[in-house]
Amino acid sequence: MLKLVERILGILSIVSLAGVIIVVTIQILSRFLPFSYIWTEELTRYLFLFAISFGTPLALIRNEFINVDLLINKMKDSVRRFYDIGIYVTILVLTVVIAKEGYKFMLLGHNQRAATLPIQMSVIHASIFLMGVFLSIFAVIKIVQLLQNKEPNLDGSEVE
Numbered sequence: 001m002l003k004l005v006e007r008i009l010g011i012l013s014i015v016s017l018a019g020v021i022i023v024v025t026i027q028i029l030s031r032f033l034p035f036s037y038i039w040t041e042e043l044t045r046y047l048f049l050f051a052i053s054f055g056t057p058l059a060l061i062r063n064e065f066i067n068v069d070l071l072i073n074k075m076k077d078s079v080r081r082f083y084d085i086g087i088y089v090t091i092l093v094l095t096v097v098i099a100k101e102g103y104k105f106m107l108l109g110h111n112q113r114a115a116t117l118p119i120q121m122s123v124i125h126a127s128i129f130l131m132g133v134f135l136s137i138f139a140v141i142k143i144v145q146l147l148q149n150k151e152p153n154l155d156g157s158e159v160e
Contacts, residue, residue, distance in 0.1 A: 002141065006061065009054045009134065016051035020044055039116040046114075046124050053127040057134035060091070061141065085146050092139040099132025 027040035059065050072080060106129050109121030 002061075005134075006058060009058050013051055013054040013058065016047045016054060019047040020051065023047065042114060042116050046117075046119070046127075049124065049127045053131035053134075056131055057138050060135055061138040081146055081149070085143055088139045088142045088146065092136055092143065095132045095135035095139060097132075099129055099136055102126075102129035102132045105129070 023040050023044045026037060027044070030036045030040070072083065075083060102125070106122050106125040109123075109125040112121040113119065114121060114124065
């Protein structure tokens with residue numbers, strides 16, 4: 001199930017970033033044409049938001065966030081495991097708050113429309129809520145893995 005969610009988030013991230021590239025290309029090309037598209041800047045922002053919202057949980061579950069490991073690598077494995085659990089608990093607390101507030105923000109956009117696109121703003125605001133939900137779920141998974149003393153490798157297999 002986790003692999004399926006990861007695959008779906010990966011595909012959505014790629015589609016969102018590809019959309020950003022396509023829309024920006026249209027925006028650039030329209031500068032040299034006798035007509036322009038006013039919706040390109042707004043759509044680029046929204047696609048970028050969704051790319052971040054889908055990609056951030058993937059970075060968390062795959063251990064792809066940037067970290068300074070100079071001191072961490074010198075820790076004993078048991079100490080490092082508790083350190084990592086503390087980090088993921090902190091992430092969990094913050095992302096639960098993000099999901100809760102993102103849900104409220106999503107409800108605010110229910111009666112609003114985008115300025116140049118026929119999109120309800122609640123759809124755009126949902127990106128924050130979705131990011132918070134997936135980050136929370138993946139933080140819980142990482143905490144459980146650490147408590148079970150399972151640490152995932154880069155290829156997705158687990159080392160005990």
